[in-house]
Amino acid sequence: MPLQEIRTAAARAISDALTGSFEMERPHVTLEVPPGRHLGDLAWPGALPLAKVLRQSPRRIAETVAAAAQWPPEVARVEIAGPGFLNLFLDRGRMLAHLLTSSAAQPEGAGDKIVVEHTNINPNKAAHIGHLRNAVLGDILVRCLRHLGHPVEVQDYIDDTGVQVADVVVGVLYLPEQEIASALATEPSSREELLAAFVSRLPSGPVPAPSTSDFDDLCWEIYPKVTARYEDDPDFLGHRAEVLHAVEAGHDGLDLDEAVFTLGRAAASGHPYPQRAIARLATAVADGNMRCHLATMARLGIGYDLLPHESDILALGFWRRAFELLKDAGAIRKETEGKNAGCWVMSLASSPAFADMDDPDKILVRSNGTVTYTGKDIAYQLWKLGLLREPDGTRHDFGYTLFAHWRQETPAAPVEYCGRSGHLLARTNSDPSRQIYGREYGNGRQVYNVIDVRQSYPQKVVREAVRVLGHPEAADRSIHFSYEMVALTPAAVRLIEARTGLSFGLDEEAMSKSYVEMSGRRGIGVKADEFLDVLTAQAEEAVASRAGEEGTGGTAVRARAIAVGALRYLMARQSRNRVLAFDFDEALAFEGDTGPYLQYSAVRAAKIFAKLTERRGEGMVEAAEAETLQNAEIPDDLWGLVLECARRREIVGQAVDTLEFSLLAQHAHNLAQLFHKLYHAHPVLPEDNEPLRRLRRAVFTVFVREMRSLLEELLGIPVPEEM
């Protein structure tokens, strides 16, 4: 029986005993794991609070319960300790045998679909390490939910019509030629030529190979130049309005080459840029960046199911429908006077969450008739929950096309976007008649939005909209998975400045704080690909220095695994509502409380069995041999590792409930630490006492399997063959 079931069975036994002995009505009983093995494996502290009610000493209560309870067979004995803790000791041999024979495989999800939205990087520049926190947390959530048996759909929302994309387009069309040329690292030349050069940097395949001199890196250079220009020259903002207008009007299927040609001609002749061509360029910018982001995330083993595009939400009238629903529900009103005159606002005054606000209204439609981001997000959220419906009940839906197929060799291997089979990644389009056979997107029973904490307010508004539209349960099931931002330590900022030769112009006050906020607009940040490269190079060096004469190929694969392990663990181990102050030294550490420490434990354990097979012809303990361990005497230290291995289900459940994956990271770290200690105290290979050697093999077999599953399937951290 798995530990989780033993736990509930024992809890039920206690509840029954309380019912029988004290005429209580089936009280709710929870068991915990006591701090040390000498105190047992499960504990019930419930006698203590009952003492007052029952007017008996807690020890007496615990004794009565202990005697009356019908314990499941896995409970070997019970003990009363301290002021009245009821401690349960499990049958160790039986548990060990069970862990060796039960398969770790989880049943394929058959329940209601859960939608997880994460990554969501503005497609106007390269991803930085802050985006990695989002993607890694989102990905671990997805892995945990799937592990618990839920079907999950992963969406990466693409804001392809926003101001940020427009700004890059403004840059290419209006920044002085020499600035564009410097971003492109070419000689200054005509706008026409620069435009062509810019477009030629667009990724060619569906998803390019990751690189730090990619299209998104080019945009990373251009974007801050534009925002700086806005500050110097407010008139420059007029160009932004022009581009946004063009984007809104759409490009009507214009060919990109043709668009670039007409833009070039317009520049050469001094004519205004044609609207459709501007819109087409904006689409290319968003699309190009999106593909680069997918490539970056692929390195970390992160893949997706759907790429919903904001442009399609607009084109398909999602907002129009949501607007009607909100109007019919009386949730919004048009202001005729005051500061919001001419706007459609959602009143939040009646909602307790907003009651204390100065201005409890949120503008959804601006006075110029355009929709705010929050408005669009309401429509999108309704769609995700399957609630955006026509009056006759049919779902308002996107059109879909295949974007790419991807696969992963192992659960934590890099995602590869080649081939015609594997996981299907779809993107939305604006023709609802185009569907992918056998696929339904959206319509989730539950929705997680992985978005940083600074967007808590708009997220609350979105949720409130779902509620007032008559779906309070759905609102409760739409969850904002919020996390704090990633910032840079002043030391990290200085290092970047030294390395790039740039100066971010931060004053002394800013540099004296414990961290500095990243800013894409100002170009302050550590690019994800760049950092992964540094990590990988560092790992490669470490691998090479240890390889010795057996240093054969595969160094790149190992280095990648170690880099990903270090990064993912760094993101996972810190609790989510704490600012992560990024420091190079800390992030590049491979010793101590790090990903590589965990990986090393798995590699080391696997190595035992490789050597064992080679020298003694013995491998891991298989099911048949496991039976012989039923009655084995297992010392406390070995048993501690076994019991800890049995707790995965409990820990994963807790992590998902609290959205606190530091619990999972710490659990894995615990296991690794326990193993490393035992490694020294319980050698396997040189042990000639056969039953003893078998017991150690058995315990380490459980560990190797558990650790690999924890790292690769749940944390997405690959276990290399060698380190």
Next chain:
RNA sequence: GCGCCCGUAGCUCAGCUGGAUAGAGCGUCAGACUCCGGAUCUGAAGGCCGUGGGUUCGAAUCCCGCCGGGCGCACCA
């Protein structure tokens, strides 16, 4: 002003629904097997868990006040 979050060892952080001696890592100091990889392990030093109250048999954990820091309260996303 209102709301949310953070304050735990010199530094960076864990501590789940209150539970049995507050845990890691880094750093410091002292050590480790001719034996499964030293990215390891052992030991030492280092904490009125920001502060003052309260609830409780029991509080780092829950409630209230205060202090310090961060974020949010846009016709930006």
